[in-house]
Amino acid sequence: MFKSSENNSIFILTFNKRLQENIFDNLGIKMKSNKKETQTNYNILGHKIYDKRYKQEQKIKYSIILNNVKFLTNEVILDHGCGTGLFIELIKNPVVGIDNSSGLLTGALKKVKRKENKYLVQGDVDHLPFRDNIFQKLFSFTVIQNLENPSDTLMEILRVTKGLKIITVLKKAYDKKDLICLIEKSRLENTKIIDREESKDWLLLIK
């Protein structure tokens, strides 16, 4: 299921920050300084504070989305930028979660370790270590605004997912005009934008 290449991300979970940064360096992945900064910031924040601070806010988004999406048994899902695994916990289907923050993945590991069909990968969402069209659905909650070249990130999403893609983007980072520009630039056809007052994110459903 997983594809490996020189330029790709890591398959293993490693929770030692220095070791993790060395692995990135050793693999020669050129992490732009702000990508590395984002990673460091999430590591410093850690999974306990993340959940305390953001769990309720994220759950509002999950609940809107789960009311709009049907899952078929055995569809394999990618949780793109899964963080502490708050969304993975809610899903019965097989799920792969990918994130580059060991600090947040530690929390995800605690949540999924007794569950079947849940897999975690530490890696960079701009270099997804997966084959083309391998996932039936993809969920990306509040990740895109962290990336320097979101169009490239979206291209990777399209590459690995053959079915529905749900992407949420912080409203405070993108106004509606910017969001539409991003959708057009990334040639995202069949995109429905859901704007709900109770959600801090735009919710995009892409067929």
Ligand SMILES: C[S@@+](CC[C@H](N)C(=O)[O-])C[C@H]1O[C@@H](n2cnc3c(N)ncnc32)[C@H](O)[C@@H]1O
């Ligand atoms: C606001 S958090 C959202 C986490 C999770 N989706 C949720 O609903 O709680 C943004 C997540 O994106 C991850 N992230 C940011 N840039 C990334 C990158 N280049 N590769 C992998 N993960 C990244 C962060 O580590 C963090 O977990």
